[in-house]
Amino acid sequence: MKYKHLFFDLDHTLWDFERNSSESLLEIFDRFALTGHGVTSCDEFISTFSRVNLALWKSFDQGTHPHSYIRENRFRMVFEAMGLGEPSCCTQLGEAYLELLPRKKYLLEGATEVLDYAAGRGYVLHIVTNGFDHIQASKMQHSGILHYFKNIITNEKAQAKKPDPRIFAYALEMARARHQECIMIGDNWEADILGAKRFGLDTVYYNPVGLCFEEVPTHDIRQLNELKTIL
Template sequence: MKYQQIIFDVDDTLIDSAATENFALHHLFAAHHWQLTPKLQQTYHKYNQGLWRQLELGEITYEELSQITFSHFLKANLGLEVDGLKIMNEYRSYFGEAHQLLPGVEHTLKLARKLGYQLTVLSNGERLMQNHRLELAGIKDYFNLIVTSQEAKVSKPDKRIFDYFFAQTKVAPNKTIFFGDGLQSDILGAEKYGFASIWYNHRHRANTLNLHPIFEVDTYQDFDTLLQNNLMHF
């Protein structure tokens, strides 16, 4: 077997990020009696994605993201002055309860384990939250190791998070493959570190960074086919 270990991202790779964000945002706004229109929700999504890109580029820290996300957004869009960190913590409490799996996830995890792969997680997120969501989703026990940026104190694609990860697993990078949706975080991170990746491009985004995952799939069924063919071209 060419590869022995598969690293999975969490958000929008295992757990549906769109459904999670929708759940958390609606609960937050309802709790405060703020009006959440479809246009405002779309504005938040675009704004939030931009902040996460800044985090991945090292332009802001996770702590800064936590402080500014809602303080800036609510001020700009609703004219509200809020304690940004307090609102973010409330939002994350809702976010941490959402755990809708993307189609085909559990079948693929069962197949990969049956085929002898060691399954692990590397996520830009909080340790307790991500562990809790994976447990709620019923898939936590599939993974031998779960590592988050919170405990590593650095986010993907920074090579130091991969140093931290590989210091805790016995499988070398050349025997490891990363399966993730994040072009900027997962695929770039793996490529810069020098190991293989599969881009789970279920949102049908363009490869604007000219990266070179060994495969690109848009469904877990396609990933199953790759696993059955020993992750080899066919």
């Protein structure tokens, strides 16, 4: 085996964030009767949230905003983006989302199969994520994948976030591993792939839509099952 340690991103790589988030938002739409706050379309509510949330997480990755800013402002920004006033229940919407989301169980196609394959071949598996400690652990527990991983490395534990090299250094320290024994697998080009590559790690870019960049990862895959040909 060329590698010993596999570092996986979680959201959008193993855990189906879009499906889990959409289901949570549908429950919120009904629970809080958002039609009474001017939201006429649940689909618009979900798509607007997705767009706003993606932009906020990108700004977090770039160091523009802290985690707390995302939690405190995303629903306000969603209503603003839909041309609506901020509802009185905005804080409760955020709390409900953080309550519902981590309990969702959907994984991306091939995730469990790949984890079974990697664990069965003797690889040591770890998560490297910019998410919140307790939320990411809850996601993994409810989706049934927590037991696969030796370490869950978060920016809170490492005191640094991807693509900062310090989080990858912390991951290697926790794994007691050398660079050449490790490979990073993720969907985020800047945070997962460039971050790991510039730290000196091999990379697998989970790239289902076939994006292209000037730099190249060690491996580029469209489906998670393609990992079997690499490992």
